[in-house]
Amino acid sequence: MTKGIGLCGSHRTGKTTLAREIAGRSGLEFLQTTTSEVFSRHGLDPSAAMDFHTRLWIQHKVVEAAEKVWQGAAGPFISDRTPLDMMAYTLADIQGGTAVDFAELESYLDHCFAVTNSFFSDLVVIQPAIPLVHEQGKAALNLSYMEHLNVLVKGLCCDERLCCRFSLLSRGIVNLDQRAGEVLKLI
Numbered sequence: 001m002t003k004g005i006g007l008c009g010s011h012r013t014g015k016t017t018l019a020r021e022i023a024g025r026s027g028l029e030f031l032q033t034t035t036s037e038v039f040s041r042h043g044l045d046p047s048a049a050m051d052f053h054t055r056l057w058i059q060h061k062v063v064e065a066a067e068k069v070w071q072g073a074a075g076p077f078i079s080d081r082t083p084l085d086m087m088a089y090t091l092a093d094i095q096g097g098t099a100v101d102f103a104e105l106e107s108y109l110d111h112c113f114a115v116t117n118s119f120f121s122d123l124v125v126i127q128p129a130i131p132l133v134h135e136q137g138k139a140a141l142n143l144s145y146m147e148h149l150n151v152l153v154k155g156l157c158c159d160e161r162l163c164c165r166f167s168l169l170s171r172g173i174v175n176l177d178q179r180a181g182e183v184l185k186l187i
Contacts (some may be wrong), residue, residue, distance in 0.1 A: 004031070004073060005122035005187050006082035006164075008157075011046075011148035012141060013126045014179070016080040021180040029077040033066045052100050055093045056108055059086050063115060070119045083112035084121055084162075088152035092145065113161035121187045123166040125153055129174050 005028065007015040013146055016032060023030035038061050039046045050058070063086050070079065088108055116123075128146045157166040167186035173179050 003040045004028075004070065004079055004119055006079050006123045007126050007183075008082040008084045008085075008123050008155050010085075010088075010128055010146040011128040012130075012146065013128055014130045014176070016128050017176065018126060018179055018183065020079040021176055022183055023078050023182055026078070026184060029073055029075060030075060030079075031069050031077045031079045033069055033079060033081040035062050035065075035081065038062045038065045042077070050093060052094065052098050052105075052150040055090055056104060059090045060108065062086050063112060067115060067119075079120075080111050082120060083116045084123065084156045085149075087112045087156055088149045088158045091152050092148050110161065113159065117161075117163040120164050123157065123164050124183050124186055125150075125157060125166065125168045126179075127169060128169045129171040131174075 001120050005022075007019050008060070009015060019032070020030050022028065035044060039058060041063060042058060044050070044054070062084055064187055066079075066081060066086075070077070071132050090105070094105075128143065148169065154168070156162065167183075169179065169182060169186070
């Protein structure tokens with residue numbers, strides 16, 4: 001199986017735009033995931049609060065849909081999301097009073113790490129940096145929540161279950177041309 005490059009991080013950081021730009025410059029196939037479409041198909045709003053079981057259920061659906069996209073790669077590819085993003089959203093919804101089935105959570109996390117290791121050779125964490133723009137059907141524009149997700153993704157990159165290399169795109173790089181050039185240097 002050909003492995004790909006995955007851009008990961010919080011929503012609204014420009015991962016899809018950046019992945020398209022890198023694909024155009026590098027010849028890598030661009031594989032776009034469909035997180036918002038998966039939520040919509042199942043009648044859920046990605047910015048709405050969810051109980052643990054609903055969040056875990058929809059995140060499984062998101063991972064399944066992404067796996068189908070990545071399985072369709074004809075060769076080396078770049079994708080705008082990874083299972084690390086999906087794990088971060090699941091973990092971010094767990095608060096002090098959240099009722100959690102830890103065995104189910106661990107099984108989900110193990111699955112996400114296995115999928116990541118199966119499809120990706122390199123990950124690049126895209127941190128919050130670009131100006132925020134509201135778009136219908138997209139996750140909430142809450143900078144604190146985005147920072148929470150950013151920290152979770154960076155922490156997941158350091159988990160011993162992850163076998164991919166990872167890099168971090170500097171927050172100071174906001175210009176698309178510079179961002180693409182920097183990511184190409186990192187991979």
